Amino acid sequence: MGLTAASTRPRKRLSLRQREELDFYLFIGLWLVGFLLFTGGPILASLLFSFTNWTGLTTQEWVGLENFRKLLFDDPLFWVATRNTFFYSLGSVLLGTLGALAVALLLNQKLPGTTLMRVLYYIPSIASGVAVSILWIWMFNPQVGLVNYLLSLAGIPGPLWLGSQQWALPALILKSTWAIGANMIVLLAGLQAVPASLYEAAKIDGAHPWDEFFNVTLPMLSPVLFYVLVISTISSFQILTDVLVMTQGGPGTATLVFVYYIYQNAFQYLKMGYASALAWILFAIILALTLLQLWGSKKWVYYEDQAA
Amino acid sequence: MAPPLTRPPLPHTQPWHQKRSVRKGAHAALVYALAVPGAILFTIPLLWMLSTALKEPKQIFLFPPEWIPDPLLWGNFVAGWNDFLPFNTFLANSLIITVSNIVGNLISCSLAAFAFARLRARGKNLLFLLVLGTMLLPQEVTVIPQYVLFTRLGWNDSWLPLMVPPWFGWPFFIFLLRQFFMGIPRELDEAARLDGASSGRILWNLILPLSKPALATVVIFGFIGNWNNFLYPLIYIRSMDKQVLAVALNMFRGAYGNANYQYMMAVSLLVLLPVLVVFFLGQRLFVRGIALTGIKG
Numbered sequence: 001m002g003l004t005a006a007s008t009r010p011r012k013r014l015s016l017r018q019r020e021e022l023d024f025y026l027f028i029g030l031w032l033v034g035f036l037l038f039t040g041g042p043i044l045a046s047l048l049f050s051f052t053n054w055t056g057l058t059t060q061e062w063v064g065l066e067n068f069r070k071l072l073f074d075d076p077l078f079w080v081a082t083r084n085t086f087f088y089s090l091g092s093v094l095l096g097t098l099g100a101l102a103v104a105l106l107l108n109q110k111l112p113g114t115t116l117m118r119v120l121y122y123i124p125s126i127a128s129g130v131a132v133s134i135l136w137i138w139m140f141n142p143q144v145g146l147v148n149y150l151l152s153l154a155g156i157p158g159p160l161w162l163g164s165q166q167w168a169l170p171a172l173i174l175k176s177t178w179a180i181g182a183n184m185i186v187l188l189a190g191l192q193a194v195p196a197s198l199y200e201a202a203k204i205d206g207a208h209p210w211d212e213f214f215n216v217t218l219p220m221l222s223p224v225l226f227y228v229l230v231i232s233t234i235s236s237f238q239i240l241t242d243v244l245v246m247t248q249g250g251p252g253t254a255t256l257v258f259v260y261y262i263y264q265n266a267f268q269y270l271k272m273g274y275a276s277a278l279a280w281i282l283f284a285i286i287l288a289l290t291l292l293q294l295w296g297s298k299k300w301v302y303y304e305d306q307a308a
Numbered sequence: 309m310a311p312p313l314t315r316p317p318l319p320h321t322q323p324w325h326q327k328r329s330v331r332k333g334a335h336a337a338l339v340y341a342l343a344v345p346g347a348i349l350f351t352i353p354l355l356w357m358l359s360t361a362l363k364e365p366k367q368i369f370l371f372p373p374e375w376i377p378d379p380l381l382w383g384n385f386v387a388g389w390n391d392f393l394p395f396n397t398f399l400a401n402s403l404i405i406t407v408s409n410i411v412g413n414l415i416s417c418s419l420a421a422f423a424f425a426r427l428r429a430r431g432k433n434l435l436f437l438l439v440l441g442t443m444l445l446p447q448e449v450t451v452i453p454q455y456v457l458f459t460r461l462g463w464n465d466s467w468l469p470l471m472v473p474p475w476f477g478w479p480f481f482i483f484l485l486r487q488f489f490m491g492i493p494r495e496l497d498e499a500a501r502l503d504g505a506s507s508g509r510i511l512w513n514l515i516l517p518l519s520k521p522a523l524a525t526v527v528i529f530g531f532i533g534n535w536n537n538f539l540y541p542l543i544y545i546r547s548m549d550k551q552v553l554a555v556a557l558n559m560f561r562g563a564y565g566n567a568n569y570q571y572m573m574a575v576s577l578l579v580l581l582p583v584l585v586v587f588f589l590g591q592r593l594f595v596r597g598i599a600l601t602g603i604k605g
Contacts, residue, residue, distance in 0.1 A: 020427050023507040027423035028435065030416040034476020039442050042453035049453065106343040111336050119591075120347040126528075126587050127354070129536030130554045131576035134561050135357050138569055144371050146356050152372075178353065238446055241538045245558050259448055266452050267543050279448040286446060 049276035060273065067277035078278070080253045081261040082285075084169060088257060089236040091173035096232050100183035101225070105217075107184070108191040118188070125181035133245035136175045137162065147174075162247055168254040172242055183228045190224030191217070219302040226301045230293050237286050258282050361385065361574035368569050381570070388571030389578060392564055397549055398556040405470055405552060406534040412475035413530050414523065420477050421485030422511045426497065436486075443479040447539075455543060465546045470537070481526050488522035489515055524593035531586045553579050 025032075050067055054060035071078045103121055107114045124132075139146050140161035148158030159167040194217060202212045218225075240259045243249060249256040249264070262282065266275035355375075360368060361384055363377040389395045423429075424436050458469040497510045505513075516523070538554045545551055551559075557579055565572045 017428070020507070021429040024423045024427040024429035024432065027419040027427065027507065029419075030475065031420040031439075031477030031482060032435070034416070034473060035438065035442065037457075038454060038473050038476060039445070039450055040438075042450040042457065043445070045453035045456070046449055049456075103343070103346065106339050106346075109336075109339055111339060113340075114343075117343055117347045120351050123584070123587075124350055124353070126532055126583060127580055128532065129580075129583075130538055130557045131580040134557065134565070134572055134576045135353060137561075137565075138360065138573065139353055139356070144369050144373065146353065146373070149371065149373055178350065181350075234444065234446075238448070241536075244538065244542070245561070259446075262448050262452075263539075266455070272452055272456065276452050279446070279452065283446055283449050286444070290444065 046276045046279060049273050050280050051277075052273040054273040055270045063273070067274050068281070070274075071277060071281065077253065077256065077261065081256050081258045084254070084256055085237060085239075085258040088169055088173060088176075088239060089233060091170065092176040092236045092239075093229065093232045095173065095177045096180050096183060096236075097225070097228055099177055100180040100187055100228065103180065104184045104187035104191055105213075108188055118184070121184055122181035125179040125184075128179065130241060130245055132178075133175075133242050136171075136178075136242075137246050139175075140171050163251060165251055165254045168247055168251060172239070172246070172255060175242060175246075176236070176239075183232065186228055187221065187224060190221050194220040222301040223303060226293070226297045230290055233289055233293065234286055237282065237289075258285075357573050357577055360569055361388075361577055363570050365568075365570065384570050384574045385578060388568070388574040392571070393556055393560055394548070395553070395556065395575065395578075398551055398553045401467075401550060402535060402553040405467055406531060408471055409474035409534045410527055410530040412471075413478055413481055414526060416475055416477040417481040417526065418485055418511065418516060418519075418523070420482045421489055422507070422515060424482065424486045425489035426494075426510075426515075427507065439479045439482050443483060451539070451543075458544070464544060465550065466544075467550065469544045470540050470552075474534075481530070484525060485519070485522050488519055492518050521593045524590045528586055528590045532583055535583055 049060075051062060051064055052060040053063045053066070107118050107121070140148075142148060142158065142160045142163060145158075145161070147161065151158040161167050161171040198216050198220065199212065202216050207215070238259055239257055240263065243255055243257055243260045244263070247255040249260050258278070259282070262275050262278045265271045265278060356373075359373075359375055359377060362380045362382065363374075363384075364379075364381060367374055367377050420439075424432065424439070454469070458464065461468075463469050492515060497505075497514055500510050500514055536554055537552075538558070541552045541555045542558075545555065557576060560575060561572055
């Protein structure tokens, strides 16, 4: 009897462990199937497409690196799209992050009305999509739009905005800053996680509020700030709806951005192979930028648990 | 025993208290002086949208603009919605797709998130890396081959390309829920497991009831994302009677927008309204969900 007990107990424990493993694969099953069908498979297919001249209609031919050669050396629009996207990204990430940081610092105070103001700053960031793109077409109306009206109050004659080669892309950047509320919420959460004891210590040391900001707040906030920068950069490279609704890449090629160029090639010109190559270059750029930020972050992001 | 008092006494009675409260007042004034104009600036586009929606055509082109039009044409909402395109159909379509996708996401993502948070298995870390990796992957890389796949399956001009994938999980939600589940004390479900509860039972009876903020976050983000989804219906749906609000709104803009700003703003506002309502209903839970998982959309 003692013998059977000894021999069944390990087997039972093993089967519990196996049961858990089985559960694991059952529970992630839907995701795993979805990953293989809708993400993993398509990624491989996309990579293959990018080496073909497939148009979606004709039979596809293997063209090797031709698509990439053409993109890099033979397609001025590719460089226009790249330049526009970098310009948009730089503008919207800088304004978006600094703006969100400023608002978060202002509203991270226990003063009456700050909760209401947080909501007011936050609402525009959830009000996204086509409806908001349409609102901003109206906002940027050169004759009677609100933006130029406000500028006129300050005595500044407003530009044509979306109708101007020079101002269309800055207009899209300006529009993107309306949505800083999402970053603000994350930064506020980060600010509230800074231990009060650090501020008390700074006060006791007689630190000026300015020193307090640069020596306590900023270092403690830097991991969150880094997260905000990375996510904002990634999403700024994927701007599409605004361009589809507000400018269609124009006037001329003033707002031709990367993803819009992919969309045009794939779904308007049906150059699936060429568009896939573009998508992979976009992915490479995003990955490179993320890695660059990760590498750069070692110099300025402070992680408490790694501090010596 | 050491005396419990270690803090210096609060400066209630000290002379510099006076000075400090003055400084505090100046500080508050500065905060308001900077934050209030900004808050107004962030709010007026929506107010202006409403103001435009209530105007007659001739009032729209007044410069400087009139903030509260006279008369207030509330009928613009009805006319814009009914007189041009079948917006009731689009609304029904958007609702069906959005609700179904949220339910699909909740089920598939909480299952996967529970597995990643609680169950031990070989290959788990590698698979979780895949979840994280696909979070960073731009959808542009998969949208073209997906289009080819769904077209081959004959799913073009149907809701299937929009409605099937959400039942197979969404990496961002899996990550968000997993982070939240990890924060729930493990002792709770280990006790239940010793009592013989199955994984499904632990998830359903224990973890999910404790995860309302995270689930609310999924519902709100899911609602906003699906409601506003523009690219997928744009490339897949051709028939008018299957179209969704986002694409229909842009069609409306293209066909009638330039001459009818009041209707365009009225309809846009109606399309935006459900997003705002969902946000306000779930706001309390939602903000806690973000704060606890440190995530944004």
